[in-house]
Amino acid sequence: MGAPALLWPPLLLVLMLFGQLPVTLAQSEVCYVNETIFQVEENKNVTEPLVDIYVPKDQEVVLGPLSTPFAFRILGNQLFLNVTPDYEETPLLEAQLECRKGNTVVTQLRVFVAVLDVNDNAPEFSFTTKEQDVAEDTKVNTVVIPEADLQATDRDKDDILYYTLLEVTPGASSFFSLMGVNRPALKLDRSLDFLKMRNMTFQLLVRDTWEDKVEPSHTASATLVLNVVPADLRPPWFLPCSFSDGYICIDAQYRGVVPTGHRLPFPLILQPGPIYAVDGDQGINIDIIYSIIGGNTNDTFTINADSGNLTMAKSVSSPMTFILLVKAEQADLARYSVTQATVEARAVNGNHTLQFTQRLYRGMVELGSGAYTAVKDAASPFKLLRIQAVDPDFPDFNSAITHRITNCSEFTMDGDIVLTTVALEQARVFYAEVEAISTVTQLTATTVAEIRVSGLEPPSTGIPGEDGIGGDSDGQHFSTVDMAVLGGVLGALLLLALICLGILIHKHYGHRFHCCSGKAAEGKMSSFDNQAFLSDPKPSWDPTPDPEPESDLAPAEPPSAPPSPVPTVPAPPSPQTLSRSHAPESPTAAGAGDSPSAVRSILTKERRPESGYKAVWFGEDIGAEADVVVLNAPTAEADGAGDGGEGSDDEDDTDPNVGPQQDYTYI
Secondary structure, three states, rough: OOOOOOOHHHHHHHHHHHHHHHOOOOOOOOOOEOOEEEEEEOOOOOOOOEEEEOOOOOOEEOOOOOOOOOOOEEOOOOEEEEEOOOOOOEEEEEEEEEEEEEEEEEEEEEEEEEOOOOOOOOEEEOOEEEEEEEEOOOOOEEEEEEEHOOOOOOOOOOOOEEEEHHHHHOOHHEEEEEEEEEOOOOEEEOOOOOOOOOEEEEEEEEOOOOOOOOOOOOOEEEEEEEEEEOOOOOEEEOHHHHEEOOOOEEOOOOEEEEOOOOOOOOOOOOEOOOOOEEEOOOOOOOOOEEEEEEOOOOOOOEEEOOOOOOEEOOOOOOOOEEEEEEEEEEEEOOOEEEEEEEEEEEEEOOOOOOOOOOOOOEEEOOOOOOOEEEEEEEOOOOOOOOOEEOOOOOOHHHHEEEEOOOOOOOEEEOEEEEEEEEOOOHHHHHHHHEEEEEEOOEEEEEEEEEEEEEOOOOOOHHHOOOOOOOOOHOOOOOOOHHHHHHHHHHHHHHHHHHHHHHHHHHHHHHHHHOOOOOOOOOOOOOOOOOHHHOOOOOOOOOHHHHHOOOOOOOOOOOOOOOOOOOOOOOOOOOOOHHHHHOOOHHOOOOOOOOOOHHOOEEOOOOOOOOOOOOEEOOOOOOOOOOEEEEOOOOOOOOOOOOOOOOOOOOOOOOOEEEEEEEEOOOO
């Protein structure tokens, strides 16, 4: 490509002979040129003279009629190229030189210019987009588009074209390829599948060089669109079905139940669905014809040839099982499939009844609603109230169950929806009895619908499950929002109660927390003191007053013997009552100055009345009814030290500030 192309070898030999002719003649008598053959690349603008023409003085040179038109010109005695050569238009240019003397041609010269081909043209396709239909059942290695239909042309005569097929649709290159790099015929490499790949698009590239990075190099492209035409490869498929591959589908098998002694006037309800088949070749989708070809004892069942609905032609007298063979065939009778439909005839037992989905239905309708207004569900106001009865034993009967309202003319049933029959201008609550009846078995069931006109709260019956409190889901009346608000209120009340309880505890027992907080009292206390009974700096109770010498609870006894009163107390008080009614005095209040009695403990296990302080004696010999004795008055004589009582000192002390005689207080 781009190499010199010399045409017509015999002609060039003749030209060489002519080129030597002027040399043999006397140069002074004839015209001549030094060179007669030139090579020029196409598209090159040559401005220099091609050759000098030697002309005798009495002659002149002109272009003869055989010269390539408009290709040359003579200026003076020089020959110039007058055009930009183009190999594709004129590969060889010729200049005929005539030397004339007057009107007589003395000499004729021929000068040739060979135009060298240059790769200056891009290849071209005869189409921009080519669309081709390919049958799904086309055999592998079949040429689907011949080479002549995909070839490109190049004005550069010597160029060799190279083709490449690029996929636009992902995965399309696994189905088609080119016959060769220089042969653009398209062939099929893999079986087609209409269900997996219905359309494929390719880009066909052509280049006039083997490598794409050389200069000059030109390319062109076109688009190929292949449409897969479905073929009749698959039989009908019963739905639902599961695929083992794209060609074989495991058909569904149908099951149903019918009652004995009854003929259902409507199509049977089957599982997993009604009998239905489609053409396995979806692109063809030919009509399907249904028929029963086996298992139909006594012609009990019939099937609709167009829809596939299975119905009972007669009733079944006793329990039995039918295994029906159902055939689905294409309308063109080319392919068919067969499946099973198992129908069990089951006896109706004595407990067979209809059942409603709820015990009590609650609905609501806005005040002022006109006739034929649908009643809303009170639990979900955005939904309609639906009242439905079902046959739990024979679901086939469900479609034969009708509903009606028997006692309330303001409402009527439209299927399972409740509609108003008149305009409701007064707020009130209606209780409508809804009756369900099976048109096949004539079984009935009733339920109640509470329909509330807006503006009234539903009455509370106090029966769990009937007013939405403590009942099951069908008696629920409060919405989720109501329950959330109630929970928030109860939580707030609980928090308030806890705060009040904390305040009361702090008020009545705060002094105990203070005395146990680790702060030392002002006075120096003995290591035997019970700090739990230290008085508050600001006590909230008064000290216990001294009783009179003549006490009904504790009469005085001779000094020689300790008193042994036996009080009559109905019941022992609580520790809180004891602490509030008979609180101990502070050490400074019990005694004066630095008296030891001022720091003695008021708790004791022995009844030892000592002068100058109050004591609490946990008696062991008074009886079950009196557990605590408060010794709040000194005796005439002070007990000696060494009694071993808790909180006593080893020395004999007498408080001068206390009277000579005091009694005991029993609690």
